[in-house]
Amino acid sequence: MIPWPFVLLLLIGMFIHVAFGLYSRRFRMQPVQLPFEILMYICAAWCMTVIFDICSDSLPFKVLIMQVRFMAISFIPLSQLLIAIFFTGRGLWLTRRRLGLLLVIPSVTVVLALTTQYNTLFRYNYSLVQTSAGFSVVGFLNGVCSSAMYLPFN
Amino acid sequence: MEAITVLLLLHVIFGSPRLYSRQALLFLIAILIPVIVDALFTFGISPVQGYNMAPSTFAFTGILLAITLFEYRFINIVPIARTALFEQMGDPMLVIDPDGRLADFNPAAERLFKLDRSTGVGRVATECLQQYEELRVHLGQPGPQPGIIAVGSGPNRRLFEVSVGEILSGGRVQAAKMVVLRDITDRSRVEERAVHLASFPELTPVIILEADVNGAVVYANPACITSLKAIGKIDPRIFIPADIRDRLDGRAIPTSLHEEREIEIGDQVFRENVYFTPEFSSVRIYANDITGRKRAEEALRESKDQFILALDVGNAGVWEWDIETNEVRFDARFHTMLGYTPGDLPFALQEWMSYHHPGDIQLWIPKAEAYIRGDSPVYESEHRIRTRDGDWAWVFTRGKIIKRTPAGSPKLFMGIAINVSETRQAEAELAVAQQRYCELFEGVNIGIIRSTPGPEGAIIEVNPAAVRIFEADDREQLLTVSPVDRYADAGERRRISDEVLAKGFIRMMEVRYRTLRGKSIWARISSTKKIS
Numbered sequence: 273m274i275p276w277p278f279v280l281l282l283l284i285g286m287f288i289h290v291a292f293g294l295y296s297r298r299f300r301m302q303p304v305q306l307p308f309e310i311l312m313y314i315c316a317a318w319c320m321t322v323i324f325d326i327c328s329d330s331l332p333f334k335v336l337i338m339q340v341r342f343m344a345i346s347f348i349p350l351s352q353l354l355i356a357i358f359f360t361g362r363g364l365w366l367t368r369r370r371l372g373l374l375l376v377i378p379s380v381t382v383v384l385a386l387t388t389q390y391n392t393l394f395r396y397n398y399s400l401v402q403t404s405a406g407f408s409v410v411g412f413l414n415g416v417c418s419s420a421m422y423l424p425f426n
Numbered sequence: 427m428e429a430i431t432v433l434l435l436l437h438v439i440f441g442s443p444r445l446y447s448r449q450a451l452l453f454l455i456a457i458l459i460p461v462i463v464d465a466l467f468t469f470g471i472s473p474v475q476g477y478n479m480a481p482s483t484f485a486f487t488g489i490l491l492a493i494t495l496f497e498y499r500f501i502n503i504v505p506i507a508r509t510a511l512f513e514q515m516g517d518p519m520l521v522i523d524p525d526g527r528l529a530d531f532n533p534a535a536e537r538l539f540k541l542d543r544s545t546g547v548g549r550v551a552t553e554c555l556q557q558y559e560e561l562r563v564h565l566g567q568p569g570p571q572p573g574i575i576a577v578g579s580g581p582n583r584r585l586f587e588v589s590v591g592e593i594l595s596g597g598r599v600q601a602a603k604m605v606v607l608r609d610i611t612d613r614s615r616v617e618e619r620a621v622h623l624a625s626f627p628e629l630t631p632v633i634i635l636e637a638d639v640n641g642a643v644v645y646a647n648p649a650c651i652t653s654l655k656a657i658g659k660i661d662p663r664i665f666i667p668a669d670i671r672d673r674l675d676g677r678a679i680p681t682s683l684h685e686e687r688e689i690e691i692g693d694q695v696f697r698e699n700v701y702f703t704p705e706f707s708s709v710r711i712y713a714n715d716i717t718g719r720k721r722a723e724e725a726l727r728e729s730k731d732q733f734i735l736a737l738d739v740g741n742a743g744v745w746e747w748d749i750e751t752n753e754v755r756f757d758a759r760f761h762t763m764l765g766y767t768p769g770d771l772p773f774a775l776q777e778w779m780s781y782h783h784p785g786d787i788q789l790w791i792p793k794a795e796a797y798i799r800g801d802s803p804v805y806e807s808e809h810r811i812r813t814r815d816g817d818w819a820w821v822f823t824r825g826k827i828i829k830r831t832p833a834g835s836p837k838l839f840m841g842i843a844i845n846v847s848e849t850r851q852a853e854a855e856l857a858v859a860q861q862r863y864c865e866l867f868e869g870v871n872i873g874i875i876r877s878t879p880g881p882e883g884a885i886i887e888v889n890p891a892a893v894r895i896f897e898a899d900d901r902e903q904l905l906t907v908s909p910v911d912r913y914a915d916a917g918e919r920r921r922i923s924d925e926v927l928a929k930g931f932i933r934m935m936e937v938r939y940r941t942l943r944g945k946s947i948w949a950r951i952s953s954t955k956k957i958s
Binding site: 279285288292296299302308315319350353364377401402 | 427428430431434437440448449453457460474476477478480482483484485487488491492495502513546713718910
């Protein structure tokens with residue numbers, strides 16, 4: 273059974289963010305535009321993966337979708353930070369070296385998410401959990417790196 | 427990362443103009459809602475148990491983003507203007523902290539002072555800028571009055587206006603000094619040029635005056651004021667011709683126009699150039715006092731008229747000799763004087779010499795050469811020139827060098843020539859007459875005595891017959907004696923003298939004289955009064 277109210281809400285959010293991402297391309301001369309556009313697409317991707325997640329009852333598929341989701345949402349805080357940096361006119365602060373450092377945690381998160389079957393550092397012991405709304409989601413236990421990453425990340 | 431993002435946005439919210447503050451606030455709320463929901467889910471709080479509602483909030487946060495984007499023009503207008511100004515503006519800017527260290531500087535300052543951002547920030551400003559002594563002086567003197575410094579030398583020398591301002595923290599404590607250098611090289615050059623140009627009307631002796639469309643004088647240069655004082659006037663509008671004043675009717679000047687005229691103010695005469703300048707809605711007048719020139723012209727005209735009259739009356743002409751080309755030219759009077767029609771006489775000196783009497787060429791050529799060499803102060807000559815009829819005319823000529831080459835060599839020799847043939851002839855005739863008189867005076871057998879009048883008198887001249895009559899040894903002896911002593915009656919001399927002086931002459935009067943040897947003789951005399 274497809275949870276339409278949730279799906280519709282997510283679809284609206286997805287389309288809105290895609291639309292904003294495309295709209296922002298009108299201002300490509302602004303340095304803040306690129307991180308903003310990326311953020312919009314990441315949010316849209318997040319919505320889309322959640323739609324696939326809640327519409328499916330297959331655990332392996334849900335785990336796969338979760339891995340795909342983390343490939344995108346790991347970069348949300350970084351995108352927001354870049355927007356804030358460029359918005360406040362501190363673009364010069366952002367050197368290649370500093371950008372590389374900022375990319376470390378998201379990249380490690382993506383690697384851990386993609387290798388979740390092979391270690392317990394990020395998340396493990398996946399299972400189907402029935403929500404109160406009647407659809408199932410992935411249940412899991414947090415690994416040691418999950419919280420460690422969550423704090424500095426957010 | 428999220429915390430830094432929040433802090434940056436909060437800084438904008440509380441420290442920026444309203445537009446940027448609203449942008450930052452809405453964007454912050456839009457990104458915080460999913461984060462908060464996500465955090466609540468992490469702690470087990472969610473409206474739907476087991477489901478993370480964070481992505482579902484995007485539909486709502488999208489509304490906030492829409493307002494941010496379309497109402498407050500997020501992205502389109504972001505509060506980077508100040509930073510962009512700092513980074514991109516062409517004027518060098520330095521930020522110096524309270525310890526005198528360079529806190530920041532923009533790329534323009536980097537280029538100007540050859541600073542390196544990676545190593546320059548944090549260094550003591552006066553050390554980094556030690557070769558810019560003038561700037562270092564200003565660094566310690568924040569204030570409203572900007573200073574001017576020069577950077578570079580030669581053609582790369584630039585002038586900067588240095589403003590040092592304080593950046594206050596919390597409105598009270600000085601957090602830093604902001605040093606802004608504004609490149610005023612071009613402006614300074616323009617100003618210098620303007621001052622330079624402005625000095626022209628101020629210093630020129632030409633009167634310059636500008637009047638607006640109503641005829642009111644809006645500019646009068648010092649020469650105008652000086653001239654007004656000199657002629658005892660006050661109102662500079664006297665330099666605006668009356669008809670020009672009438673034509674100014676308060677409307678814009680329709681067309682560009684230039685007129686030239688002379689006006690008289692009192693005894694003075696001014697030549698005026700009147701320019702109608704529609705681009706400035708004004709009339710400009712440039713006036714020169716030409717009184718002196720006018721008087722000189724009149725005097726010259728009179729002098730020229732007198733000279734021409736003198737030439738006409740004196741039967742004279744003008745000649746000139748170009749010493750460099752050896753060409754000679756004669757005016758019409760010169761031609762007429764010798765019976766030629768204008769243009770008959772040759773231009774070449776060599777040919778002109780053939781018009782001279784062969785015996786006179788060696789008379790005038792050496793004189794002319796001596797004068798040209800400077801050996802003689804004046805050139806004058808009297809020689810014969812062949813007339814059109816083939817006769818010889820005596821010409822008196824006098825000349826002067828009137829033009830020299832830049833090296834000082836004579837270039838143009840000019841003079842006048844007067845036909846003195848008649849004078850020459852009269853002189854010759856006079857000489858003949860004088861010869862005849864002398865022969866008569868000496869050869870006649872009648873005694874002739876010239877003496878001064880009066881009772882005493884003195885004998886001036888006697889002829890040989892008189893010497894014989896008065897039995898003198900020679901002419902000199904008779905000239906030394908007193909005429910009174912030669913009369914037998916001394917009173918006779920007085921009577922004769924008075925009668926001659928009264929009537930002018932006496933005729934055939936018989937008088938008894940006494941010779942130098944004491945012999946008494948009777949003589950019949952005639953006498954005539956001569957006035958010299």
